[in-house]
Amino acid sequence: MDPDDGRIKVPGVTSVVGMEPKPFLVFWAAKEAANAAVENWDVVSTLVERDPAGAVDYLKNAHRRKSKAASDLGSACHDLFERLARGETIHERHIHVDLKPYARHFREFLDEVQPEFLHLEETVWSDEHAVAGSFDAIAKVDGDLVVLDWKTSKSVYESVALQLSAYRYADRIILAETGESIPMPELAGGAVLHVRPEGWSLVPVKCDREVFDTFLALRSVFEWDRDGKKSVVGKPIAQGGERATGTARRAA
Secondary structure, three states: OEOOEOOOOOOEHHHHHOOOOOOHHHHHHHHHHHHHHHHOHHHHHHHHHHOHHHHHHHHHOHHHHHHHHHHHHHHHHHHHHHHHHOOOOOOHHHOOHHHHHHHHHHHHHHHHHOOEEEEEEEEEEEOOOOEEEEEEEEEEEOOEEEEEEEEOOOOOOOHHHHHHHHHHOOOEEEOOOOOOEEEOOOOOEEEEEEEEOOEEEEEEEOOOHHHHHHHHHHHHHHHHHHOHHHHOOOOOOOOOHHHOOHHHHHHO
16 A cells, blocks of 8 residues: 555555466375375374265365465564674574574575675665565675575576566555654665575576566456456357346347
8 A cells, every 4th residue: 555645556566476377286286185185094084984075175275284384484584684684683592493404595695795885674665567566675785786585495597587587677665663654775686585495506697678578468467366357358249048037048
């Protein structure tokens, strides 16, 4: 929602990027359901006897349970990374055991790369393209000003380029503390800090105008999915068979 006009609502960057086709997710979801059945066969077989519908729900939601667990871990890491990037001292005993390797690797990144953070966890807004989002960081790295995204996923997926391009070419940053808008600075590019339990890597990501044009195409798809498709199929002008009423036949 635009702080200058509370009536203006626009889609988020991640919602627009979500318009990109992801056929592999169908196979992944099927695999998670199959794994849940095999790994928990005793529970599932008992559930099938007592509550077949419950068994179906348990299996069909297997991918959502795994996705939520990964999302919860990612959110906790993002909060931790932001605090560390701001220079907050966090004692080891206050870090959950699951997060300790992520904290260690993020600290190593800070020590080795020495990024100079200009903005952390701020909102961007595009007046021209009516889209908003929230980036993790804008920082100077080796003299270049770049937009950074923290990722704890298994891999760095190509869709992050679309996400970073939307941040890069936004019109303004809306500062969380004051609500003031400032122009988006000119950025040299983007990168992902990929942090996993076993290590970290800083990965450059192409997020230029060409990539941004693809994001804008998805923005059009979002508009179609939300509003455009609702008005393209009209009411029947002729009907036959059992579905047709006498009134419908006369109208035809």
